[in-house]
Amino acid sequence: MxxxxxxxxxxxxxxxxxxxxxxxxxxxxxxxxxxxxxxxxxxxxxxxxxxxxxxxxxxxxxxxxxxxxxxxxxxxxxxxxxxxxxxxxxxxxxxxxxxxxxxxxxxxxxxxxxxxxxxxxxxxxxxxxxxxxxxxxxxxxxxxxxxxxxxSKSPRKMSLAGMADVISNLSACEDWLLAKKDTGERINELAFNLARQAALPLFEHSEDVGSDAFFADLAGGIVTSGMSTIISGDTRGVSGAEHLISHAIDEYFPEKATLHGLQVGWAHLYIEKNIRHNEREAARLEAFFECTGLMNAIRENVPWTDDDFLSLVPYALKIRKRYTILNTL
Ligand SMILES: [Zn+2]
Structure with a gap:
């Protein structure tokens, strides 16, 4: 056995x-x-x-x-x-x-x-x-x-970045489903479910970022995300196209790089809105990003605009062999 x-x-x-x-x-x-x-x-x-x-x-x-x-x-x-x-x-x-x-x-x-x-x-x-x-x-x-x-004493943008990183599991899971449909890639359902479950409780915190309840769900989300990667033996459930874009910024444009989670959050929203054309999810994300202050943190720290996004895709495709929505462009 x-x-x-x-x-x-x-x-x-x-x-x-x-x-x-x-x-x-x-x-x-x-x-x-x-x-x-x-x-x-x-x-x-x-x-x-x-x-x-x-x-x-x-x-x-x-x-x-x-x-x-x-x-x-x-x-x-x-x-x-x-x-x-x-x-x-x-x-x-x-x-x-x-x-x-x-x-x-x-x-x-x-x-x-x-x-x-x-x-x-x-x-x-x-x-x-x-x-x-x-x-x-x-x-x-x-x-x-x-x-x-x-x-709670760390700068607020750090906690917001951590939150965006965990929420981006939802994007990574979409990519995993797409890879299954387009290429027949196997999905580890336990890892998949854990990655999704890690993100969902965070949406309860639109009004109380920085509270103990928020940090409890953020810490729980981070640990659950990690368990997903250990179960699947890779980062499939927590790192999709939005992570490839963020890694491409770190790798090829380090002078224009900022906190990982803020880059990931920016890319996640762009992908949902303009590539997946998932209007309901994009609207939910955008409203949540706005009321938690994440959107402001992205505006203040991520120097990339939506017009730059597509120029990053060829670099993102070089980062690692992982089928995502970017492969369909
Ligand atoms: Zn990450």
Missing amino acids: YYNLMKMPAMVLSGRGIITRVDEILKEYHLFFPKRVLITQEELYGWYGSQLDGCADEVIFVKGGYFDEASDLMAKLTDKDALLLAFGGGSVLDLVKYCASKRDLPYINIPSALSNDAVYSCVARLIGHNGKKRSLSVQPPLAVLVDFEVV
Whole structure:
């Protein structure tokens, strides 16, 4: 008999004051390790160090985000029984994910912002020697801890970007259905349903972005999205044409790139409106983007206009071999 053994998180916990209780929480969940290493940025530690007191035996400061830094960090991770605690934004989490996977060490993600699905995924994106982002496959974290007091202090556009990233699962799932129809690609229904379910609760938050209830659904959506990718063994349910456009911007026009989620949200709305001609969904998205402030964040940060979209398509098609609505143009 053949079946996949999947790594699921031992715990996902969100709430207020979580970072002050890490030691207690790990004991409560029977996650005992002879040594714990906190990896974070010096500036963040300056803000939250006193609250994180006692959660680790050692603290390592990193810049995060760059592939170059990985060998330095791995050289410091000499203890084979250590649990790594990654505290920071996507750049810190991605670096720790990559190094932990290379060293075969368990790690827990404690995000300081919920700006994209890096919090729980089997892919790390790090900037390589050529200044371009590389996607590296990694082990998922042992657990995710989300402190609403911490993430609510991050700039609002970060949370809006994270929300847009999870909502774009709906676009990715449309592409998956299209690939099934046009090319006979197999759909993993569990992964498909999880990806869709991750996005839907967020539409309840048109009036309360930044509230604890919003962050709870955003954190839940991010983790559920990650589980979808682990079940399908790829990012099919969470990354469609809108992600190809965003990756093309990062890859070919890094000087005109901004937060991943904002680029994805911009592309998602354009595709729904002008390529899929799904008027009802486009109107729903547009109204939701407007009242949550996401539309404004896109206007202020994404330098691309709708007139530029089609010029990005040839670059997007070079990103990866994945059948999407862009293949039909
Ligand atoms: Zn994404």
